[in-house]
Amino acid sequence: MITDLPIPPGDGALEALLALERALAGGAPVRPHAPDAPPAPLPAHDGPLPEDLAVVVSTSGSTGTPKPAMLGTQALAASAAATHDRLGGPGQWLLALPPHHVAGLQVLLRSVHAGTRPVLTDPALTPFALVQAVAAMSGERRYASLVPAQLTAMATDPVGIEGLRRLDAVLVGGAAADPQVVARAREDGVRVVLTYGMSETCGGCVYDGRALRGVAVDVGPSGTLLLGGPVVAHGYLGMPELTTEHFVRRDGMRWFVTSDLGSVDERGVVSVLGRADDLINSGGLKVAPRVVEEGVLAHVPAVTAALAVGLPHERWGEGVALLVVTSPGGPPVGEVPHEGVGQIREMLRPHLPAHALPHRVRVVAELPTRGPGKPDRAAARDLLGGASGPS
Template sequence: MPRTARAACIRARVATYSGTVSRPLRDVPPRAEDLLDALGPALDGAGPAVRVATATGWDHAAAVAVDDDVALAVATSGSTGEPRTALLTASALRASGRATERRLAGPGRWLLVLPVEHVAGLQVLVRSVLAGTRPVVALGTPFTATRFAAAVADLRTGTPAGTPTYTSLVPTQLVRVLDDEAATDAARTLDAVLLGGAAAPAPLLERARAAGVRVVTTYGMTETCGGCVYDGVPLDGVRVRLDASGRVLLGGDVLTAGYLGRPDLDPFVTLDGSRWLRTNDLGRLDDGVLSVLGRADDVVVTGGVNVAPAAVEAALAAAPGVAEALVVGVPDETWGQAVGALVVPTDPAAPPTLADLRAHVTAALGPAHAPQHLVVVGALPLRGPGKPDRRAAAALVVDHVSSPAPHAGPTTTSGSTA
């Protein structure tokens, strides 16, 4: 966008979010009951807009009012860098909720096991308000299969016959559910388990579906009111396209109005007269079905070859002895970057070796994609609502590269190869 046009756009957005704001923005503690009481009035316009107060608090010197149509201010996960607060309108949240109901089995009752500080957990509450139901809340750290099974039992007991039941999980939670027989039996009774927050390995999805768990993969972000593409297919009212570089563009009636106090941030483009969110994700469209290939800034350039971590992670997840995998790039004097992998083994006493994993990935994707460094861990580093923490993962790999001897402890080892 030319500088003059961008300046005009920023001035317009400043006017929108600074000069004509009139609706108060209320901080609500991150408790489900408090949020449920506040969300109804926020959605129907009878009360102030809502944002979740965090442990570190908000900058109360910033804007304390928003546009009349904004219902919810939600902090992003920070996966694209500096966290920001997206402004979600009541109409966008309603469009998202109603489209979800149409894609699933209709309005239902929800189980909340995701933190309400992020959009996935908040959407469980929003969908409950729209459906006129009260969710079962089973928050707690760490997430346990036992607590999940008990919460599903409560959900089933208190739900009228014929009312669908749902929950939203991240992949790490689903792994724990499937590792427990009682939790798997409980999950099987739900009409849908939305799975998002991070890429779901194909073996995990196959395992869940083989167990009879009705998993629906979701793709979206805070700026799209959460998941807006289910099992690769856009929800009603959502549009998907790719730009010339392969980045995913999302359009439709679920888009954020902008960012609180940041009129300088403008991730939108106008194409064919429509507003589109330009994401940082690379994708592929096959007959209208979207496959997300990973983040553009996560691509590892090693020896002049572009390596998509998501592809390597999928290959590693299919290797014998691997429960979960996370792939990052680390500095390398010879190759520019080297491919590093964190792996959670299925059997901590017999973790896969670097040589075996290199052979497996080479056969699937070619030698340039094979990991050059391996760190075996008990659990992947996560942040926010269960997203992989690639910065922490890269730091672990760099630490092991600089300390060739394996770290003490039964669950963490490392190795490297040229």
């Protein structure tokens, strides 16, 4: 029987540690959830549950309805051991993420495996709160896991940078981080580790482009990434068709077939372009939103965050549209006029192909997100609305 486990943010999350320890030790598996959002009933599961099932964690719902991924004790142990091995050894963790999502949950689970007590702070992280939380950490090695928005807020503040510098490693995942922010933080002495993974792989399993110990990465015929090894989930609870579609056995191990386009070079370095269903088809040419977003952040002054989506275009089928956040003194919230869009296109022209240049730009106070800091492209399309219009 799977037990619902409400985990509040902040200090209340410590109360869940005992239930997680019992689940890892072979007790009843648990399903973490936010205490103010009772979860929907779990789907009926045909056949016996996996023998070592410990946690059922919901995916972020990036491709639609969240799916309950079944994580076993062996997968969670392999993930924790490989993470600590890559970072330099077990340590004490700072929890600054919602603990019912896989990234925040893993902070608690890694703490159980390391035999340490995590320090907790509110996910609405401020530079002063970060410094206070880090000062309360007593471990020989100290780690934190953040989403890109938190890293940006900390790395652009002198107090926040000081807090980050006191940590032995800062894992950043859940969405693509701004390369300029990452570079600036690293120059300031912060050990930023960019992670890639998902609920189905016990969270991050590729760090700074390199697979963790025991993890294998391959590219399927359609260009999507496959992740294999001991960290892969058993499948989805009560969803046999999706389990068959996304979980396969090969080379004596379980593999998860992702929906992310990417590549692996001859050195084994993994590059992720983004979700296959997020690609923009402009005049028959494919545009990866992440490439546009990184180009905008690097080459358009005053833009501090960007989200690219495809909208209907009368000539090209789809055109690139942008939601952006600007720094104080930048363009105000609202639609950027035609002349302004033209200026942005000229700034980007030396760096992006013509079919990737935006046709519409709208300034917003903040980008829409879902889950722990993941971009919500469906909401972005709703905010933009209408057609991109002619070039």
